[in-house]
Amino acid sequence: MWKDLPLHPEQASTLAQPVDLLYLFLVAVSAFFALLISVLIVVFTAKYRKDRPNATSAHIEGSTLLEIVWTGIPLGLTMIMFGWGAVLFFQQARPPANALEFTVTGKQWMWKAQHPTGQREINDLHIPIGVPCRLTMTSEDVIHSYFIPAFRTKQDVVPGRYSQMWFEANKLGTYDLFCAEYCGTKHSQMIGKVTVLSQKDYEVWLAGGGSSETPAQAGERLFSALRCITCHNNTAGARGPDLAGKFGTEALLTSGAKVMIDAEYVRESILNPAAKTVNGFQVGLMPTYQGQVKEDDILALIAYLKTFGAAKAAASPATGNAAK
């Protein structure tokens, strides 16, 4: 029977073991205090029971020393837990710079994912072992949450903004993917599998996944198809700012403020162009693309802008740090 009762999910990412270690520390501390209190209650109840001979109650007001001790020790322990947990959290929140870039879009009730090379899959994610993978995620409707217990990580997927998560798988196998944020009727069916492949198998898988265009290529196509290029070009008197090599740099706005050109800003500028217009250009000239582009399209455009003119502006960090 105990074989059917494992106490933690498989450890399949570099984050799993550190999380389990922290968990065990907390379990140990909790077990100690729960036992301590239980034993004290049992001992006191037995030893000082009312029907013992000559029972009287001692008059005890309290003890400042004891109060200090039992305030101080828990405080110290919780500070250790807090610090340890915070360090781990920032590790979980900061993807390494060389991570593979995946995009994930949640919608009622499925997970759509796209690989850096353009392959798409639904409710599945195939990733290579030993390589950090970064997921840029958004939702088309309500809040979802991308949760892979074997990797000990999850992140809410929120409509209207991008969230990030990353992991590095270190064990081959197929693991559960759950939606952890209640999202409506079929919430419990918004599940899938994450498959960790060897580097070689991953390449084989990619090759069999249909030769679609990469997100950046799709973005380049959309950049023309949606007529972005009509205004955003490098000609004198262009009606919009040239976007080549701009991603990951700062822009001066009409308001005088500065803004980092990152995924969130690009998204906002496509859907609500008047919100933050670059200095020197007319506010309200660009129409909104709300309703004309899908979340996937915006992600493709962002991927394109990251590479667009990257050669020209080799110095600027093309991967940016939009995440955090």
Next chain:
Amino acid sequence: MSSTVLSPSAKASPSSPEGERKTFLNADYGWKSWLFTVDHKRIAVLYLISIMVFFLIGGTFALLMRAELLTAKGDLFEAETYNKLFTMHGVVMIFFFLVPSIPAVLGNFLVPIMVGTKDLAFPKINLLSWYIYIVGGAATLFVAITGGIDTGWTFYAPYSSTYANTNVAGTAVAVFITGFSSILTGLNFIVTIHKMRAPGMTWFRMPLFLWAQYATSLIMVLGTPVLAITIVLLGLERVFHIGIFDPALGGDPVLFQHLFWFYSHPAVYIMILPGMGVISEIIACFSKKRMFGYHFIAFSSLAIAIFGFVVWGHHMFVSGQSAYASFVFSFLTMLVAIPSAVKVFNWTATLYKGQVSLETPMLYALGFIGLFTIGGLTGVFLAVMGLDRHVHDTYFVVAHFHYVMVGGMVMAFMGGMHFWWSKMFGRKYPEWIAQFSSVVVFVGFNFTFFPQFLLGYMGMPRRYHQYNAEFEVLNVLSSAGASILGTGFLMTICYFIWSLKWGQVAERNPWGAKGLEWERAPSPPPTFNFEDGERIVVTEDAYAYTHEEPHGGSLQEARK
């Protein structure tokens, strides 16, 4: 300290043969005398009956959920029905049982008696609060009968504001209305405790139950309006499509979570602080001893109430909230854990060198300490950021808050009801059956909720209608436990009702307890609580079970 003014024996002569003595129960008859009463004790009884109705309804929803979860497949109900069940379970249990439970029943009954006065400061407002509660409750039942709601009790936008097809607006109205009943109760308690204490009842002579009610009332008055505002905004967006939370309308869904938890986290303390007050009374009485560290327990209630307002962000570590904000919220959450730990240690220390006996209220109180300790410690797990990323929104959370809410508040409510039952109704419940039931409840509770910690760490998300086969064993255990727990509660309700007619008639102070409600008020008390013309003057500290020894070695003794 002398106790000459208090001479309970003079008036506590066996009251059973009197028969004709007027009490608040027989002062008047007929439905009008109840529905138009302004007597805080009658209002407490009205509340008791109403919250028990909601407790049974909410409990039925829970048992239906556990029946569905007995198997991994979603085979008993449709997914939508299951989603409605957990939503209604949460809404009913939180807003219509847990929040009003101890304050509105035991608080209403005891606060005026404990401060030594005739009634609350605003008796009519007290009655109004019950009517508001009933209107809100009726609206909720109407929603439940006409189709229900499936958003989860947390009403997260934009699901609730735009996507859900169920009656969100109706539920929002119901919760909005009910909030005012809490605000009015809180207001009444604050004013009563400030202005109506009997001569000699200084702040630091107050029973710790009053300190806990006072701290709770502060949260009710300060926090509930924020819930009301949040719900109004949600309603505006849902009905008039004003963009506040839905990004498609230009809103921010994470803003909803900030507003919601700004109330709902402190509300967690509304649901546990009064229980802590009850436990303090019971522990002192059944140890026959002065409460260890009275001041520390009193101030820890206030500390919890204050810190409780600045930790809401710990519900949002993976929501997209800034990591730096999470960092601060995690730190502050650690601080709010400390006063709870202080209480647990002080309660335990009170047993030391006392005269401990294990009547039913004490069994519940000791059970409370154990379960609350586990509930509190597992709360720290969730406040640790790196760990929360894994256990957030899993059954670990479900297990944690049921250890606090059921293992804590419901145990305290049960303990308190047994403790003061004879005072409220003048009859004793059958002790043996009650002790047995309390063990059944304790065992059933742990079987129900302990497996959920394991499920959560394994990764089973909450609010799942169907789940992976490997989670089934633990879910079967949990469902089996729920049936035991349900049986325990039903037994309790049965013998309580039985005792109203056939229970042994209670004397004034069956437990030999200290406190105005035991020493000065008959069981049950007359309409104005104390016997005619009796002037209440308090001359001693709370829990004066022992008297300071001449050489005052008390502090040394504690250290041993």
